[in-house]
Structures are given as structure tokens and as C-alpha cells.
Amino acid sequence: MHPFSYFRASGADDVNKALRDEGTRILAGGTTLYDLMKLDVENPVRVVDISGLAPQPIRVENDTLILDSLLRMSQAAENETLRLRSPALREALMLAASQQLRNMATLGGNLLQRTRCSYFRHGEPYACNKRQPASGCAALEGLNRNHALFGGSNACIAVYPGDFATALAAFDARVEITGPSGARELDLVDLHREPGETPHLETHLRPDEFIKAIHIPLTKAARSSTYVKIRDRESYAFALVSAAVGIEMEGEIVRDVRIALGGVATRPWRSAAAEQALIGRPLNDDTAQAAGRAAFVGASTTRHNAFKTELGARVVADALMIAKTRI
Numbered sequence: 001m002h003p004f005s006y007f008r009a010s011g012a013d014d015v016n017k018a019l020r021d022e023g024t025r026i027l028a029g030g031t032t033l034y035d036l037m038k039l040d041v042e043n044p045v046r047v048v049d050i051s052g053l054a055p056q057p058i059r060v061e062n063d064t065l066i067l068d069s070l071l072r073m074s075q076a077a078e079n080e081t082l083r084l085r086s087p088a089l090r091e092a093l094m095l096a097a098s099q100q101l102r103n104m105a106t107l108g109g110n111l112l113q114r115t116r117c118s119y120f121r122h123g124e125p126y127a128c129n130k131r132q133p134a135s136g137c138a139a140l141e142g143l144n145r146n147h148a149l150f151g152g153s154n155a156c157i158a159v160y161p162g163d164f165a166t167a168l169a170a171f172d173a174r175v176e177i178t179g180p181s182g183a184r185e186l187d188l189v190d191l192h193r194e195p196g197e198t199p200h201l202e203t204h205l206r207p208d209e210f211i212k213a214i215h216i217p218l219t220k221a222a223r224s225s226t227y228v229k230i231r232d233r234e235s236y237a238f239a240l241v242s243a244a245v246g247i248e249m250e251g252e253i254v255r256d257v258r259i260a261l262g263g264v265a266t267r268p269w270r271s272a273a274a275e276q277a278l279i280g281r282p283l284n285d286d287t288a289q290a291a292g293r294a295a296f297v298g299a300s301t302t303r304h305n306a307f308k309t310e311l312g313a314r315v316v317a318d319a320l321m322i323a324k325t326r327i
């Protein structure tokens with residue numbers, strides 16, 4: 001671990017000022033950043049600790065739920081509005097990590113967690129373009145069971161690992177960002193970048209910007225929703241495949257449907273193809289399975305991860321049938 005200086009923020013102004021200095025990183029719950037510093041992946045010159053700042057209370061404005069980025073994952077998961085009006089988001093939080101981690105980890109830090117690709121985390125002697133630009137990608141020909149089927153490139157196929165962002169992608173969430181030039185909003189699906197030729201650039205946030213809050217529209221589809229996560233062990237594990245799904249019916253016909261996939265893409269992945277396969281049709285086992293298969297058309301598989309196409313199609317179909325019971 002390299003030497004770094006530590007600064008404890010006592011207000012938003014402190015954070016904004018500190019971020020103007022190059023090499024400064026925000027420290028929220030620390031459950032990702034400290035790990036990556038110990039692994040020598042991240043070497044900030046200075047960390048600005050925001051863990052002592054109080055989050056704004058959770059509120060609803062214009063049928064939109066607003067969650068402060070400083071909320072701990074467990075605090076957000078306990079919220080009654082989230083439980084009743086967006087169960088998929090609550091489930092995505094509850095199925096992530098462990099209770100102890102959720103008590104520490106913030107929503108902002110959760111969105112910005114980095115890939116769990118072992119070559120990225122452990123470095124030498126393995127090549128990793130994300131860790132060391134232009135060094136190569138050991139996963140392309142190496143162990144790639146946990147790697148991406150969508151959004152990858154010849155430079156990187158690392159999966160974006162977060163559950164919450166996957167669920168947010170399904171429901172048109174937006175992130176509120178602050179920085180030296182003021183506030184702006186970004187669709188959650190536009191927060192993370194695909195790797196392309198520059199896998200070390202992971203988001204569209206500028207280094208001096210800060211995620212302030214997450215805005216979640218409380219739609220009918222969000223109310224009848226679920227998050228299904230398949231992993232190698234029943235708890236305390238990242239998704240092999242997951243699906244966030246919400247539906248709105250008009251009689252027997254699907255009026256609106258939201259489908260996002262986790263564990264299979266380089267960023268939170270909304271599946272327009274799966275959604276289009278269902279809109280205007282009845283929802284039953286056959287149409288749910290067809291939508292699941294549609295979600296994986298065009299998947300780019302590697303030596304060890306082709307099993308995810310069949311598994312993923314089933315996860316989407318199961319999630320749709322669970323969401324139907326919540327109408």
C-alpha cells in the first residue's frame with residue numbers, strides 16, 4: 001500500500017474543494033476502496049472521508065423516490081416505500097454482499113464498485129488492460145467463466161458486478177451529480193461506460209464530480225417487480241446471472257415491461273429485445289421463456305461462460321412469472 005493523506009469532510013463544501021486536487025478519491029463505506037488500495041490497484045494521493053456526513057432523509061417528489069448517495073445499503077433496503085413500490089430494488093440490495101457489508105457500504109459506493117475479474121484484482125504476472133492500460137487481457141484466453149457476454153471488446157470482457165445498479169437500469173433511474181460546474185443528472189444506464197479500447201475508464205463521471213442522489217420513478221412496472229439472482233453459493237456471492245424485471249398489464253396483455261440483466265455484461269444491461277418480445281402479448285410460461293431467449297440473442301460467449309445463455313434465459317423467464325404474481 002502506498003502512503004496517502006487522509007481528510008475527514010465535515011460538509012459538502014469540503015468534498016467539492018478536496019475533489020479539485022488531482023489524485024483525491026472519495027472514501028464512503030470503504031468496503032471497495034480499501035480492498036483495492038491494499039491490492040495496489042488504486043493508489044490515491046489523498047482520500048476524503050465522507051462517512052461522517054449525514055444523508056438527506058429519503059423522500060418522494062412527483063412520484064419519484066429520492067435516495068441520498070450516502071445512505072447505507074441496509075438503510076435504503078429498510079425503507080417502506082422502496083419495499084412496497086419497487087420490490088426489485090429492495091431485493092437487489094438485500095441479495096448483495098452480507099448484512100455487515102450492507103451496514104457499512106453506501107449507495108454511491110455501491111454504484112461505483114469495480115469489477116471482480118481476478119486478473120484485475122491480483123495483477124502480476126497477469127496482463128490486464130483495465131489495471132495497466134495497453135498491457136493485454138489475460139481473461140480473453142484464460143479463465144472467463146464469470147466474464148461478460150454483452151458489451152465487451154477485444155480489450156476487456158470484465159463484468160460489472162453490482163446488483164443495485166442492474167435493478168436501477170430496469171426502472172429508468174437517474175443519478176444526481178454535483179461538481180465544480182454545478183449539478184447535473186444522468187440516466188443510470190449512461191453512468192457506466194463499455195470498455196472499448198479504454199477499459200480503465202469506467203464511468204462518465206469526471207474526477208471532480210460526486211454522486212449526490214439517485215432518483216427512482218415509482219411506476220406501475222416498478223411496483224410489480226422482482227430481482228432474481230443466481231450465484232455459486234446461496235449468500236455472500238456476486239451474481240453469475242441476475243435479472244431485474246417489472247411488468248404492467250392491461251387485462252391479459254403486457255402493457256409495459258422492464259428487463260435488465262446482471263452478471264453478464266460490462267455495465268448494467270437493459271434488454272430492449274426481451275422487452276419487445278413481450279409488449280402487446282399475454283404473459284405465460286411460453287412467452288416468458290421466449291422473452292428470456294430473446295434477451296440472449298447476440299450474446300458473445302467465451303470458452304467458459306456459454307452456459308450463461310441458457311441459465312440467463314431461465315432466470316429472465318422465472319423473474320417474469322414472479323413479477324406477474326405481484327400485480
Ligand SMILES: Cc1cc2nc3c(=O)[nH]c(=O)nc-3n(C[C@H](O)[C@H](O)[C@H](O)COP(=O)(O)OP(=O)(O)OC[C@H]3O[C@@H](n4cnc5c(N)ncnc54)[C@H](O)[C@@H]3O)c2cc1C
Nearest residue numbers: 028029030031032033096097105106108109110162163211
Ligand atoms: C466480500 C464482498 C462481497 C460483496 N458482494 C456484493 C454483491 O453480491 N453484490 C453487490 O452489488 N456488491 C457486493 N459487494 C460490493 C459492495 O456492495 C461494495 O463494496 C460497496 O457497496 C461499496 O460501497 P462503499 O460505500 O463501501 O464504497 P467505497 O469503497 O467507499 O467506494 C467505492 C468507490 O466509489 C467511490 N465513491 C463512493 N461514494 C461516492 C460518491 N457519492 N460519489 C462519487 N464517488 C463515490 C469511491 O471513491 C470509490 O472509488 C461485495 C463486497 C465485498 C467486499
Ligand code: SF4
Nearest residue numbers: 117128129137156157
Ligand atoms: S477482462 Fe478486463 S479486467 Fe479482466 S483481465 Fe481482461 S482487461 Fe483486465
